[in-house]
Amino acid sequence: MSQFIDIGALTDIPQRGARIVRTHGGDIAVFRTAADAVFAIDEYLGDKAGPFSNGIQHGNSVTDPIRNWIIDLTTGETVGTEDDVIPTYDVKVEDGRIMLAASAIRAKVAA
Amino acid sequence: MTKKLVIIGAGMASGRALEELFKLDPNAYDVTLFNAEPRGNYNRIMLSPVLSGDKAFEEIITHTAEWYEENGVTCRFGEKVVSIDRARKVVVAENGDEVAYDKLMFGTGSNPFIIPLPGHDLDGVIAYRDLEDTNAMIDLGNKKDAKAVVIGGGLLGLEAAAGLALRGVDVTVVHIMGHLMERQLDEAAGYLLKKALIDKGITVLCNANSKEILGEDGKVKALALGDGTELPCDLLVMAVGIRPNVKLAQDAGLMVGKGIHVDDQMITSDENIVAVGECVEHDGAIFGLVAPLYDQAKVLAKTLVGQEDKFVQKEISTKLKVTGCDLFSAGDFAEAEGREDIVFRDPARGVYKRLVLENNKIIGAVMYGDTADSNWFFGMMKDGEDIAEMRDTLIFGPAFQGGAPVDPMAAVAALPDDAEICGCNGISKGDIVAAINAGADTLDAVKSTTKAATSCGTCAGLVGQVLGLTLGDDFKMPEKETICKCSDLSHDEVRKLIIAKELKSIPQAMQELDWGTSCGCHVCRPALNYYMVCAWPAEYVDDGKSRFINERVHANIQKDGTYSVVPRMLGGITTPDELRAIADVSDKFNIPTVKVTGGQRIDLLGVKKEDLPAVWYDLGQAGMISGQAYSKGLRTVKTCVGTDHCRFGTQDSTGLGIKIESEMWGAWSPHKFKIAVSGCPRNCAEATCKDLGVICVDSGYQIHVGGAAGMDVRETDLLCQVATEEEAIEVSNAFYQLYREGAQYLHRPYKWIAKVGLDWVKEQIADLENRKALCERFRFSQETYQVDPWAERAKKGVDAHEFEPLADFTKVAAE
Ligand code: SRM
Ligand SMILES: Cc1cc2nc3c(=O)[nH]c(=O)nc-3n(C[C@H](O)[C@H](O)[C@H](O)COP(=O)(O)OP(=O)(O)OC[C@H]3O[C@@H](n4cnc5c(N)ncnc54)[C@H](O)[C@@H]3O)c2cc1C
Ligand code: SF4
Ligand code: FES
Numbered sequence: 001m002s003q004f005i006d007i008g009a010l011t012d013i014p015q016r017g018a019r020i021v022r023t024h025g026g027d028i029a030v031f032r033t034a035a036d037a038v039f040a041i042d043e044y045l046g047d048k049a050g051p052f053s054n055g056i057q058h059g060n061s062v063t064d065p066i067r068n069w070i071i072d073l074t075t076g077e078t079v080g081t082e083d084d085v086i087p088t089y090d091v092k093v094e095d096g097r098i099m100l101a102a103s104a105i106r107a108k109v110a111a
Numbered sequence: 112m113t114k115k116l117v118i119i120g121a122g123m124a125s126g127r128a129l130e131e132l133f134k135l136d137p138n139a140y141d142v143t144l145f146n147a148e149p150r151g152n153y154n155r156i157m158l159s160p161v162l163s164g165d166k167a168f169e170e171i172i173t174h175t176a177e178w179y180e181e182n183g184v185t186c187r188f189g190e191k192v193v194s195i196d197r198a199r200k201v202v203v204a205e206n207g208d209e210v211a212y213d214k215l216m217f218g219t220g221s222n223p224f225i226i227p228l229p230g231h232d233l234d235g236v237i238a239y240r241d242l243e244d245t246n247a248m249i250d251l252g253n254k255k256d257a258k259a260v261v262i263g264g265g266l267l268g269l270e271a272a273a274g275l276a277l278r279g280v281d282v283t284v285v286h287i288m289g290h291l292m293e294r295q296l297d298e299a300a301g302y303l304l305k306k307a308l309i310d311k312g313i314t315v316l317c318n319a320n321s322k323e324i325l326g327e328d329g330k331v332k333a334l335a336l337g338d339g340t341e342l343p344c345d346l347l348v349m350a351v352g353i354r355p356n357v358k359l360a361q362d363a364g365l366m367v368g369k370g371i372h373v374d375d376q377m378i379t380s381d382e383n384i385v386a387v388g389e390c391v392e393h394d395g396a397i398f399g400l401v402a403p404l405y406d407q408a409k410v411l412a413k414t415l416v417g418q419e420d421k422f423v424q425k426e427i428s429t430k431l432k433v434t435g436c437d438l439f440s441a442g443d444f445a446e447a448e449g450r451e452d453i454v455f456r457d458p459a460r461g462v463y464k465r466l467v468l469e470n471n472k473i474i475g476a477v478m479y480g481d482t483a484d485s486n487w488f489f490g491m492m493k494d495g496e497d498i499a500e501m502r503d504t505l506i507f508g509p510a511f512q513g514g515a516p517v518d519p520m521a522a523v524a525a526l527p528d529d530a531e532i533c534g535c536n537g538i539s540k541g542d543i544v545a546a547i548n549a550g551a552d553t554l555d556a557v558k559s560t561t562k563a564a565t566s567c568g569t570c571a572g573l574v575g576q577v578l579g580l581t582l583g584d585d586f587k588m589p590e591k592e593t594i595c596k597c598s599d600l601s602h603d604e605v606r607k608l609i610i611a612k613e614l615k616s617i618p619q620a621m622q623e624l625d626w627g628t629s630c631g632c633h634v635c636r637p638a639l640n641y642y643m644v645c646a647w648p649a650e651y652v653d654d655g656k657s658r659f660i661n662e663r664v665h666a667n668i669q670k671d672g673t674y675s676v677v678p679r680m681l682g683g684i685t686t687p688d689e690l691r692a693i694a695d696v697s698d699k700f701n702i703p704t705v706k707v708t709g710g711q712r713i714d715l716l717g718v719k720k721e722d723l724p725a726v727w728y729d730l731g732q733a734g735m736i737s738g739q740a741y742s743k744g745l746r747t748v749k750t751c752v753g754t755d756h757c758r759f760g761t762q763d764s765t766g767l768g769i770k771i772e773s774e775m776w777g778a779w780s781p782h783k784f785k786i787a788v789s790g791c792p793r794n795c796a797e798a799t800c801k802d803l804g805v806i807c808v809d810s811g812y813q814i815h816v817g818g819a820a821g822m823d824v825r826e827t828d829l830l831c832q833v834a835t836e837e838e839a840i841e842v843s844n845a846f847y848q849l850y851r852e853g854a855q856y857l858h859r860p861y862k863w864i865a866k867v868g869l870d871w872v873k874e875q876i877a878d879l880e881n882r883k884a885l886c887e888r889f890r891f892s893q894e895t896y897q898v899d900p901w902a903e904r905a906k907k908g909v910d911a912h913e914f915e916p917l918a919d920f921t922k923v924a925a926e
Contacts, residue, residue: 016630017912021918054672056657058636067562068562
């Protein structure tokens with residue numbers, strides 16, 4: 001069983017909004033969709049794309065603000081190509097709290 | 112005894128006729144040549160190079176004193192013929208001398224037409240026809256700070272203006288029509304010509320109506336226009352056309368219509384009198400260029416020696432040389448049913464070519480900037496050649512015509528696979544073809560699989576061609592421009608439906624308008640949000656999540672994820688206190704770059720996102736508010752120093768700019784909106800390339816609209832002129848509101864004006880009641896939107912989540 005860390009209340013992120021989780025290995029962007037689903041992906045793809053938390057959300061996707069790439073938040077894939085995949089992390093909502101997989105933070109720091 | 116030939120007028124036509132005559136029979140006549148000008152024949156066309164300083168008058172004399180003497184011509188230069196007694200066959204000179212003739216030749220040319228405006232007889236009002244006029248212009252160039260106005264934007268007027276400008280005179284051309292040389296050029300070529308003249312420092316006013324010439328002590332002082340503008344000048348050149356000079360012939364009882372009637376042998380209604388040149392009318396036509404006059408001269412010489420010949424009118428073309436600009440026009444280029452156009456433009460080189468076709472034949476041609484192929488086109492036009500075979504490549508000229516017709520997509524087909532199609536994203540033709548072969552069969556599919564055409568978008572056409580080429584007939588470019596792929600509706604349709612169905616939220620609109628996707632995309636959401644902001648100012652709740660990041664956090668995102676901050680500086684005016692606060696903030700937050708912008712204010716670049724509210728707070732303490740340098744909304748109002756300091760200023764341009772900016776900041780619009788106010792037509796604030804520009808003049812304020820200086824560079828058009836500051840502000844508000852209500856999202860005003868037409872816009876603003884209503888709607892909207900977004904975020908914590916991390920594990924020691 002993987003471990004999860006409480007990173008805040010669901011209501012700390014507005015619907016179709018996003019916020020950052022800072023780690024020693026770089027930022028993770030946490031999204032809340034219009035349907036209250038929650039996703040976590042890396043804020044940047046190296047210096048190729050990002051900062052994704054600044055993009056416009058639609059459905060389960062976000063549009064990269066600088067390059068207009070469309071990223072599928074469920075898989076981290078850029079729509080239509082398999083080449084560029086943004087790392088995603090397990091995240092869930094329990095009793096109104098957002099729970100991020102502890103492995104996410106370890107993975108980032110190790111990377 | 113040798114017969115006597117008397118000639119009235121030593122012009123280009125009669126001169127040529129004499130040469131032809133002496134070639135046929137040097138001894139047939141005893142010639143007497145009268146000329147009103149105190150000199151013999153010269154090449155009138157070359158007066159322009161004399162004016163511009165490229166040639167001396169001596170170089171353009173065609174017949175010297177020696178020539179006349181060798182040919183036994185009795186010269187009576189500087190003497191006018193005042194009447195003719197046909198019964199006695201004598202002409203009467205000014206001094207009363209009578210000279211008898213056997214044959215009489217009219218070569219009296221044309222008179223420049225002088226519009227009988229009040230003041231047209233003042234000293235310093237001239238035409239452009241002879242050496243005297245030319246010398247008057249040359250003399251003006253020797254005066255310091257001289258100003259001239261040229262009425263008439265036709266060939267002659269522009270030659271005069273170009274020559275004067277080269278001589279250092281400050282010239283304004285006043286043209287009554289919408290574009291220059293409207294008889295030879297179409298609008299597009301006229302526009303390029305205007306641009307070229309402006310580059311030479313000439314001011315060009317089209318659609319301008321001259322009302323009165325103002326004078327002082329009998330000398331010209333200024334030209335007053337119908338709209339009240341006064342153009343000061345030391346010389347006024349009227350070049351509005353010519354009229355055949357027929358007075359003398361009429362008095363003598365010859366048949367005269369527009370010109371002196373002649374038959375195919377150039378004989379008038381009196382068998383002993385012939386005529387040649389601009390003074391004649393042949394078969395209903397009169398003439399204004401030399402080519403046909405030379406044909407007439409040849410026929411006339413034969414007639415005089417009793418040989419048979421016949422003057423035939425030919426199709427003529429004009430290859431013009433308005434000093435330094437290449438233009439060509441021939442035939443009929445008006446738009447009409449059954450006619451088609453082939454147009455080629457190369458904006459980078461300033462080239463425009465247009466062929467007008469009817470029944471597969473060229474019937475008209477206009478060229479600007481590159482006239483190399485004009486003769487080839489003109490030849491085909493005269494011969495009525497069928498061009499069906501080479502239609503697709505015709506416009507590229509003879510060098511391009513092989514045997515078989517070339518495929519219009521040949522250029523793209525010929526590109527190698529590694530040729531770059533999308534520069535922004537580094538996508539080659541091969542990448543696109545590969546994507547298409549892998550199943551991307553629409554423009555959108557290619558965009559999302561390859562990223563081509565997703566940045567600046569200028570390559571979309573090429574991408575479309577690659578699609579067409581690869582898929583053949585299976586691919587059709589989308590016809591209607593829908594708002595985005597989420598909907599089948601166009602922008603205009605969506606806007607209309609939002610009002611008609613009173614749609615007041617984005618989800619409601621998507622539901623009612625049958626959106627194809629669940630919650631839209633990054634293209635339609637910002638557009639819908641704007642349309643609602645504009646339609647329902649007091650009711651709609653702005654949806655920040657539907658805005659691009661810059662508008663959401665009220666700063667410009669940088670490529671490294673930091674932001675830039677531009678405080679507003681009304682009218683470009685700042686104070687030591689503001690500058691101190693900017694300096695302090697820069698120190699305090701380690702802001703790496705402080706830059707003066709092109710919009711007359713200061714940009715703080717490289718601010719960390721989480722620092723933004725604190726930076727704004729400090730700036731706010733010093734009285735500064737957001738400059739909205741990130742918004743599709745009002746950006747800057749640039750001003751010049753105006754009457755407060757400048758010796759040329761006519762109004763308080765700085766003050767007016769500040770008033771306009773104070774009233775208009777904070778508003779959202781389809782695209783960004785820039786304003787400038789210049790204190791006089793020298794236009795130091797560059798108002799004529801702004802979305803709205805005010806040029807102050809003595810009599811008030813000219814409001815210009817539809818300029819831009821981004822990817823397209825556009826000069827503004829005059830919207831109207833008003834007398835007071837209040838009206839200038841009202842018109843600015845009203846125009847902005849009209850644009851806000853009508854334009855499609857992401858269209859700058861010039862694009863919108865191109866769609867709805869400048870005339871329509873003018874009508875809306877000219878209707879005072881409508882203008883007021885627009886202005887009121889704008890002010891009402893401002894009650895909601897004129898709030899400083901920085902203060903709201905810095906002091907009231909609006910959208911705080913944007914600027915703070917949700918959790919921060921860097922404060923916890925790394926495991
Ligand atoms: C800061 C400034 C450059 C400077 O250092 O001087 C600037 C910077 C940017 N311009 Fe500009 N423009 C600046 C004056 C201009 C001007 C000159 C002017 O306004 O007098 C123009 C040409 C005039 C015009 O707009 O017609 C100009 C034409 C553009 C365009 C092309 C617009 C077009 O219609 O083609 C863009 C792209 C766009 O808006 O879509 C653009 C976009 C941008 C953006 C906002 C790019 C972006 O979307 O992130 C740049 C933001 C940089 C940053 O991070 O701060 N900028 N930009 C100028 C800010 C003026 C100000 O005080 O607000
Ligand atoms: C500045 C300028 C540039 C031009 N550029 C071009 C060009 O690029 N291409 C082109 O094809 N055409 C051009 N033209 C037009 C061209 O010059 C005329 O078509 C041509 O000169 C007409 O010739 P003409 O002999 O009929 O008349 P003119 O050359 O005008 O000669 C008529 C002469 O008759 C004299 N006269 C009139 N009445 C009397 C009288 N009662 N007694 C005695 N003498 C009299 C006048 O003083 C005048 O000298 C230009 C004209 C001007 C002014
Ligand atoms: S536009 Fe005219 S008034 Fe303004 S600074 Fe320039 S010259 Fe002076
Ligand atoms: S060149 Fe393709 S998007 Fe700019």
